[in-house]
Amino acid sequence: MSDTAATGAAPRFAAGTSGARTLAEVRAAVNGVTLWCPDDSPAVTGVVAADLMSDVLVDARPGNVLVTGLVNVQVVRTAAIADLAAVVFARGKSVPADIVDLARQMNVPVFASRDTLFEAAGRLYAVFGSGLAEPAPRRQA
Amino acid sequence: MTGAEFVRAYEIAGADFTNAGRASTGIKETLKHMGLPSALIRRVAIAAYEAEMNTVMYARHGTMTLHVTPEDVTIDVRDEGPGIPDIALAMQEGYSTATPEMREMGFGAGMGLPNIRRNADQFVITSEVNRGTALVMTVHVS
Numbered sequence: 001m002s003d004t005a006a007t008g009a010a011p012r013f014a015a016g017t018s019g020a021r022t023l024a025e026v027r028a029a030v031n032g033v034t035l036w037c038p039d040d041s042p043a044v045t046g047v048v049a050a051d052l053m054s055d056v057l058v059d060a061r062p063g064n065v066l067v068t069g070l071v072n073v074q075v076v077r078t079a080a081i082a083d084l085a086a087v088v089f090a091r092g093k094s095v096p097a098d099i100v101d102l103a104r105q106m107n108v109p110v111f112a113s114r115d116t117l118f119e120a121a122g123r124l125y126a127v128f129g130s131g132l133a134e135p136a137p138r139r140q141a
Numbered sequence: 142m143t144g145a146e147f148v149r150a151y152e153i154a155g156a157d158f159t160n161a162g163r164a165s166t167g168i169k170e171t172l173k174h175m176g177l178p179s180a181l182i183r184r185v186a187i188a189a190y191e192a193e194m195n196t197v198m199y200a201r202h203g204t205m206t207l208h209v210t211p212e213d214v215t216i217d218v219r220d221e222g223p224g225i226p227d228i229a230l231a232m233q234e235g236y237s238t239a240t241p242e243m244r245e246m247g248f249g250a251g252m253g254l255p256n257i258r259r260n261a262d263q264f265v266i267t268s269e270v271n272r273g274t275a276l277v278m279t280v281h282v283s
């Protein structure tokens with residue numbers, strides 16, 4: 001990754017690459033800043049990108065990383081309730097200290113990225129494109 | 142019921158978006174300490190959280206009570222609020238009467254009640270307009 005790191009561009013992973021991915025790789029893919037993360041080595045099972053926490057509670061699987069443009073305490077609580085691996089706050093939004101404190105209390109690693117939600121999701125799709133976990137069963141139309 | 146029953150009640154304040162989710166988090170922690178399977182805990186926690194958010198969003202006050210027996214985990218939520226005039230309509234995915242403030246929190250998209258039903262093995266909802274709503278959701282342990 002040193003070549004891309006030297007240019008400041010986000011490291012890329014080949015689409016469809018298989019194998020376990022870690023929080024560290026997720027953070028690198030979105031040029032993320034760590035807000036709180038005591039250990040970035042755990043493997044993640046996939047990614048869910050949404051601003052609607054109701055959708056996260058339906059679609060996310062345990063161990064997923066949530067990428068969202070929403071910044072409030074319910075994002076952290078949703079992640080904790082749904083056994084998510086971490087939250088990436090996208091769109092370069094400022095994340096207040098009380099949200100980071102709650103994440104620490106609830107043991108939810110949190111990162112911030114300047115990517116838009118679309119960009120972050122796209123970069124992470126390149127990492128998880130082959131699907132490391134079974135997708136959530138879709139709701140009926 | 143063949144064994145002892147564990148019961149714990151949590152108070153929920155209407156419109157308190159800052160603390161919304163604390164009761165469900167407490168229930169999840171309690172079930173973890175009991176050593177129940179993580180998949181079961183997750184289903185209960187999600188159902189409880191959706192119900193708690195509904196109470197915060199729509200009711201003046203509510204009580205969420207956790208009952209645990211060797212066979213079942215049951216969450217009983219009773220609120221004082223406007224009630225639901227048409228439960229069948231409220232159970233449809235996408236139907237919502239949420240305000241912009243509710244939607245800013247990431248909720249109020251008409252997914253809550255259907256998601257509770259999805260995660261519970263048994264789900265009963267009753268409501269009386271201008272009195273309140275009661276939900277009883279059960280997840281079987283075995």
